[in-house]
Amino acid sequence: MELYTIFGNPVSHSKSPLIHNSVFQKYAPNKRFTKTLLIDGSKLREVYQQLRISGASVTVPHKEIAYKVCDEVRGIAKKIGAVNCIVTEKGKLVGYNTDVYGFLDSISEWSDIEKVLIIGAGGTARALTIGFLERDWDITIVNRSEKRLENFREFPIKLYSWKDFEIANYDLVVNVTSAGLNDDSLPMDREVLEKVFQNSRYAVDVIYKDTPFLQLAKEIGLKVKDGSMMLIYQGVLANQLFTNNQIEKEKILKAMLEVYE
Template identity: 50%
Template structure:
């Protein structure tokens, strides 16, 4: 048994894609959703449910990092975990968001990157975009990025620069019609950019709708979802998969 922890979590397509993969691969497993209100309970709940593995979505990635019995790979640098796996009675944390995102934008030609938001996903992406700038509503979470030498700004202090790729890592637009930053800032950014990517999938957010008005090439978080899912499945099964074929199975059910 596998599942995804999140809040909200009803929108998640992870059960659809992973269960389809199990069926197509003749693997007798199942994958469900769990709405977790209190992130402090994530590891206790994992053990209580006696599951083999789980994905973690907003807002619990940092709780998973802090509370996992052990954290491996780039998750240690990021400070956020999106995949949990049971191993000899311990819960091990990993992060597949960053490599999954890189795979999703591999056909884009860009040099400068702006990441909007400062949560777990933004931390993950800052590791694979080491020269990115960060834009966030408030000051609090920006210290992490500044400690790593990344230029970081709040809305109030931001002076619009020119960026090729603009990424929204916030939940703005997931269950509302909000933008991840003030419209005047976004409009100026989009007037100079080439690409806009939202990590939210399953809908076209106001962020992406606005980007299209400026003729930017856009992507939802679907490709990121698929490629991080392939990497997570390798961890769940404890073996390397044919990544291309596995991704094709996921896209088959999602598109």
């Protein structure tokens, strides 16, 4: 039996075992996916080896540590500096990041995107910025404080704090803050957000549920998505790595959607 797990803190809410086991049960019965609460991220490599697992998903707050403990990092994860998927190859820990392309796959039907506004300036914003720049999208980031914007000065994008934000027309607005996760808050002043939406077409919240941000966007007439499909699509890409690309992407997606919905 090959074992896989997800490392996180918290991790009890994770749907990763559900979606990955749906694929393993159908197409790879010798594999099984579990969840592991990892409080001390510095012990990730040690625990990984103790569990004798063949691979792992990594969620908050351990993605940056995972990047550091891998023997090799491949693909866009090298630019982002964060790993959310690890596989064992010839005794080495190899790290990948499937979050960005999972997000892009989840909005693939919106094929006419050129201008994007990202609300928030944390790790997810950085990852999406790198992925969006690969598509030559025009990116603007707005954040409550100016301090976190310093981490984005290296990129050819527009940066604003709430104080100096200048609203423009956007194809896509993405909320990467935690506003609305456990309350009814919005990621920025309602009046300003309404004006943003009136000049936009699509909205995505990376939180896995219908949030006040998305509710307001729908009221104004935007097409919207929550983060659940991003979770599914990044999981599809991770599962391909776990199964060494032996299962067709469409079969993985179908199995995951059947149990998630």
